[in-house]
Every structure is written in structure tokens, then in C-alpha cells.
Amino acid sequence: MRVYGVTGWKNTGKTGLVVRLVAHFAGQGLRVATVKHAHHATETDRPGTDSYRHREAGAAEVLVASPHRWALMAELAGAPEPPLSELLGRLSPADLVLIEGYKSEPHPKIETHRAAAGRDLLAPTSASVRAVASDTPLDGIGVPLFDLDDTAGIAAFIAAEVGL
Template sequence: MPARRKQPVFGITGRSGSGKTSLITRLLPVLTQQGLRVSTIKHTHHGVDMDQPGKDTFLHRESGAQEVMLATPERWVLQHETATMPSLEALVQAMTPVDLILVEGFHATVPTSLEVWRPETGKAPLFPDTSAIALVVTDSPVIPQNRPDLKFMRLEDVAAIAVFIREHAATLMLA
């Protein structure tokens, strides 16, 4: 039986246009400078295809391959065909173990996360109804007080956000 492994994960969530990706790109250098090996998972509700019609890998997939790997001297990509969205645990299980995985999206299933909330987007926040959100990162001068368990930080305080993530990352137990 394979050994079970522990994988720390932390979610970065928020409405479209709130700045999730921008925050992650500012957090990654801070976390890696602290000696952490960090990977990311990006969830989207939109269909994307990294392949191009007519290319060999596209033809392999269209001809029925369940998985298609493209390898170059700089990186490799594994495409896997699936009928349903895989679980967060299944995706994490497929990744190489690292010190931390940042998960963009999956706000309904990631065990603990922060929300990037910027009122100027005009979109309602997730934190009032999402108990897994432990931190709200915002540029709003007005801080709602509807969840006393919630911590708020300024969007530009990346170092403090990184500390919070390290201290509050959830540990997934994987087979």
C-alpha cells in the first residue's frame, strides 16, 4: 500500500477581476525567498485548450489518447481528458510534493483560504457565506464586521499575508 503523504495547501479566492492572480504573483517571490518550494493550481469555469488544431499533440488527443504529454528541454505538460472536473485532492495528488500549494479558485472545497475583496469591482464578497475564508485581503478603507473570526489585511502587505498563509495552510492527507 502506498504511503500516505501530507500536503499543505492554501486557497486564494475572490470574484473575477479582484486581483487573485496579481496577489499570487507577488506572494510567490516572497515565499520562495523564504526557501519554500511552492506550486500552484488554477481553477477556471471557462474551457481552455493549451493545444492547437493540427499540432501532433492535438491529433493524439483527438484520436483518443487519454493522456498526452508534451516534453521540451525547458518544461513538460501533461494533458488528461476527463468527463468530470477532478476534485482538489485528486489534482494535488497528481502533483509533486512541495512545501506549499497555492490554489486559485476552488472556494467551495479548499479547506482554508483568503479572499481578495475589492469593493470597486462591484461584486459581492464571498466571505460572509464561505466559512473556509480565514483572511480577507482588501484595499477597502471600510472593513465589515459581520464575521468576528475573520482577519483583514491590506492588499499591499504581502509579507504579512505570506506569514498568515504559512501559519494557516491546511494539510491535505493524500494516499
Template sequence: MKVFGICGYSGSGKTTLLEAMIALLTARGLKVSLIKHAHHGFDIDKPGKDSWRHREAGAGEIALITDKRWVLMHEARNEEPPQLVDILERLSPCDLVLLEGFKRAVHPKIEVHRPSLGKPPVWPEDCDIVAVASDQAIDCALPRLDLNDPEQVADFVLKHVGLK
């Protein structure tokens, strides 16, 4: 599986870009998976539901299975979160795994940078960033991609990972 990341500050447009890219890539016949890193807690379960009650009772893993989708929830009670490589090993085979976030992990990535957010660019400090997608012209030694052109970004990613 090829792995490529999209990183940037909150509000920069990572999710919107990835959503468009995934639609474009799957329309081209590629099988795409995504792993998102969240810095805050989240819960896909609902209080009172059977799975929530089982988790609250102490179950370490709970699988929910329907005819349309399935999910495996793992409770990290007194454990460190898994490393990215551990999650990659659990994924079903696909052509491309896109990562959202994981800006400190070692893998090729594009930084989504919006100067209007007033945040400094990450690319000068991260040698794994291979291009910058921005909505404005910026002074950058790396290839600059148009943030508003997801097809251009998708083509860059495919070429970089050797799928085009």
C-alpha cells in the same frame, strides 16, 4: 503538503496577489505549487501541432516533455472533472500548494475583496475563509489583510499552515 486557497470574484486581483506571493515564498526557499480553477474552457495546445493531432485522433492523455518543462494533458471526454483531492495526489511533493479559485471547496482560504467591484463578500457564507485581503477598510469580523501588501498576506498564510 500544506494547502491554502485564495478566492474572490473575477477581476479582484487574485492572480496578481498570487504571483507576488509565489515570488516571495520561493525567494525564502520554499517549494510552492499552484492549482488554478477555471470556469471556462482552455487549451494549451495549438491546432496542427503533433500533440493536438494525437488528441484529436482520440488519445486520452498526452505528455509533452522537453529539457525545460513537461506537461500531462488529460482529455475529459464524457467524464466529470477531477476532484481537487485527485489533483493534489498527482502533484510532486512541495512545501505549500496554493489554490486560485475553488471558492466552494473545503480548505482554508483568504478572500480577495474589492468593494469597488460592487460584488458582495463571500466570507459571510463560507466558514473556510479565515481572512479577507482588501484594498479598502471593510467591516469584517475576520482578520483584514492589505491586498497591496503581498508579504503580509504570505506571512499570514505561512503562520496559518504552520510553516512559520
């Protein structure tokens, strides 16, 4: 499975970059999957829906299916968060999996950076950060630097990294 990550601190452009990369690769006819890590409780359905009521009643997993999409929700019920490797194993085959977040996991990744966020780069201390996408010039970072909006250049870099 070809896996590549987009990581960085809050409000540095991770989601925007992932969305643009998905559109770019999907536009080339590739099947792309994504994994998004959140640090807060994430609700995928709303109170009052049947699936919500199933979960609230104690269902360990709820699968919702329609003619347009299906989704599987699993309740951890106090169990630890599954490791990324286990979650990746649940995905259907894809040409590329883009992972948003998971700063400390060992998969290769590009770091997003915005000067306004006021945070230090992860790249100098993380061997898994292979490049930085920034809204400002940076010197001496030790990895390739891309403009944060250079979707085509970043996509080409990722494609070369994973052998697409």
C-alpha cells in the same frame, strides 16, 4: 501537504496575489505548486502542434517533455471534472500548494476583494475564508483584513496558518 487558497469573484485580484505569493515563498527557497481552477474550456496548447493533434485524435492523456519542462494533459471526454483532492494527489511534493479559485472547497483560503467589482464578500458565509485582502477598508467582516497589496503580510499570515 500544506494547502492554502486564494478565492474571490472575477476581477478582484486573485491571480495577481497568487503570482506575488509564489514569488515570495519561492524566494524563501520553498518549493511551491499551484492549482488554478477555470470555469471555461482551457487550452494549454495551440491547434497545429503535435500534442494538440494527439489530443484531437483521441489520446486520453498527452505528456509533452522537453529539456526545459514537461506537461501532462488529460482529456475528460465527457467525464465529470475530477475533485480537487484527486488533482492534488497528482502533484509532486511541495512545501506549499496555492490554490486559485475553488470557492466552495473546504481548504483554508484568503478572499480577494475590490470595491469596483461590486460583489458581496464570501467571508461572512464561508467558514473556509480565514482572511480578506481588499483594496478598500471593510468593517465587521469577522476575519483579519489585509491590504490587497500587502504581499509580505498575507504571506506571513498564510505561513502561520499552515505551519511553515
